[in-house]
Amino acid sequence: MFDVIRRYLEHSGYCVEFVKNFTDVDDKIIKRANEQGVSCDQITGKFIQAYHDDMGRLGVRPASIEPKATEHMAEIVQLTETLIAKGLAYQVNGDVYFEVPKYSDYGRLSKRRLDDRQAGARVDVDERKRDPMDFALWKSAKPGEPAWPSPWGQGRPGWHIECSAMSMKHLGETFDIHGGGMDLIFPHHENEIAQSCGATGKEFARYWIHNGFVQINKEKMSKSLGNFFTIREIFEKSEWPEEVTGEILRYFLLSIHYHGPLDFSDQALKEAKQALDGFYDLFNRLSEAGQGSTDTNGDLQLAIGIAKGTFNRGMDDDFNTPVALAAFQQLRGEINTLIRKGISTEVRKEAREEFRSLGKVFGLFQLDRWQFNLNVGREAGFSSDLEVQKMVDERTAAKKAKDFKRADAIRQALTAQGIIIEDRPDGTSRWKR
Ligand SMILES: [Zn+2]
Numbered sequence: 001m002f003d004v005i006r007r008y009l010e011h012s013g014y015c016v017e018f019v020k021n022f023t024d025v026d027d028k029i030i031k032r033a034n035e036q037g038v039s040c041d042q043i044t045g046k047f048i049q050a051y052h053d054d055m056g057r058l059g060v061r062p063a064s065i066e067p068k069a070t071e072h073m074a075e076i077v078q079l080t081e082t083l084i085a086k087g088l089a090y091q092v093n094g095d096v097y098f099e100v101p102k103y104s105d106y107g108r109l110s111k112r113r114l115d116d117r118q119a120g121a122r123v124d125v126d127e128r129k130r131d132p133m134d135f136a137l138w139k140s141a142k143p144g145e146p147a148w149p150s151p152w153g154q155g156r157p158g159w160h161i162e163c164s165a166m167s168m169k170h171l172g173e174t175f176d177i178h179g180g181g182m183d184l185i186f187p188h189h190e191n192e193i194a195q196s197c198g199a200t201g202k203e204f205a206r207y208w209i210h211n212g213f214v215q216i217n218k219e220k221m222s223k224s225l226g227n228f229f230t231i232r233e234i235f236e237k238s239e240w241p242e243e244v245t246g247e248i249l250r251y252f253l254l255s256i257h258y259h260g261p262l263d264f265s266d267q268a269l270k271e272a273k274q275a276l277d278g279f280y281d282l283f284n285r286l287s288e289a290g291q292g293s294t295d296t297n298g299d300l301q302l303a304i305g306i307a308k309g310t311f312n313r314g315m316d317d318d319f320n321t322p323v324a325l326a327a328f329q330q331l332r333g334e335i336n337t338l339i340r341k342g343i344s345t346e347v348r349k350e351a352r353e354e355f356r357s358l359g360k361v362f363g364l365f366q367l368d369r370w371q372f373n374l375n376v377g378r379e380a381g382f383s384s385d386l387e388v389q390k391m392v393d394e395r396t397a398a399k400k401a402k403d404f405k406r407a408d409a410i411r412q413a414l415t416a417q418g419i420i421i422e423d424r425p426d427g428t429s430r431w432k433r
Pocket of ligand 1: 163
């Protein structure tokens with residue numbers, strides 16, 4: 001989603017500085033590293049690489065800057081010192097806490113009042129805290145944990161302060177958009193605001209964009225419910241002809257508004273694939289030569305103008321990607337009608353270019369028909385259109401030479417890939433997937 005927001009802002013003429021940070025030290029990482037007898041860096045390095053691999057497969061462009069918490073200890077310590085100096089934080093035996101009741105705007109983002117929360121909050125038995133809502137900015141080192149020097153002794157930062165320190169370093173004290181999952185609104189983003197605004201006295205992020213959860217059969221995807229799987233598993237488990245490529249998954253993800261729950265199902269992926277198949281069929285037709293009168297050019301321009309208008313209106317309305325996708329669908333229908341009427345090679349080329357340039361905003365429609373098929377095939381080890389054609393030609397030659405054993409073997413190999421061959425009376429063959 002954030003990749004598309006960035007692309008759309010750039011498409012609209014903005015220069016986008018996109019920062020995506022990694023929390024590369026926390027309780028879970030330390031626990032896993034100790035269990036496996038490796039360093040935290042080995043754990044985080046492995047998962048950051050896996051993340052980049054998966055995002056690459058989805059066509060997500062790398063951010064302008066991808067900072068890591070462990071590389072910002074000086075900024076984190078400095079921000080914590082500022083908060084202590086301002087009377088918003090206090091130190092107890094090497095730990096530093098943010099004193100929530102001292103920050104009067106607390107709860108503004110999540111729209112919770114301090115009193116509501118305290119009434120409902122579990123009783124916090126930590127006697128070092130002045131208020132149960134106080135959260136750690138700095139944690140003193142325990143044995144077997146990675147630690148950094150600070151004015152309060154060896155220790156490591158709390159989770160929330162890392163994000164404030166990194167975003168303020170790379171984007172300034174006030175910046176435009178802060179993103180994240182809806183589950184992060186409270187307490188994580190609320191705490192980021194308290195720390196950042198508390199330290200600077202300025203606005204932190206001008207806009208917050210929170211995306212919805214992935215759901216499986218209307219239930220939230222979670223490890224405890226056992227309905228949890230990864231992007232990688234989707235790619236690896238899919239099988240021809242229901243294969244999933246990055247572009248198919250991307251199309252599916254954009255077919256739902258970012259705010260709502262994302263209902264994942266095999267059926268939804270299948271529909272995304274069918275939709276993309278339809279587009280690539282059209283692009284294939286647009287790559288063929290054609291003839292038509294000059295007024296079809298006017299019809300095309302009109303259809304493109306309407307589609308662009310719908311696309312922009314959708315995206316300008318809180319990044320409504322389903323509306324924008326519908327604009328592509330509508331344009332596809334209009335152009336198919338024009339093709340039936342007859343349009344020239346020139347106009348076909350132009351129509352294809354429009355799809356390519358607007359599709360770029362969504363990271364879609366950049367391939368040719370055979371490349372799309374090749375991508376779909378490659379993920380499960382199937383042949384490309386060109387390779388299939390070669391095999392079909394070879395079979396025709398084998399039949400001509402009366403080498404029926406070889407001709408049969410080739411047919412079997414193609415059938416195994418789901419390819420149907422039709423022999424025509426003149427000795428040539430047609431094929432389809
Ligand atoms: Zn964060």
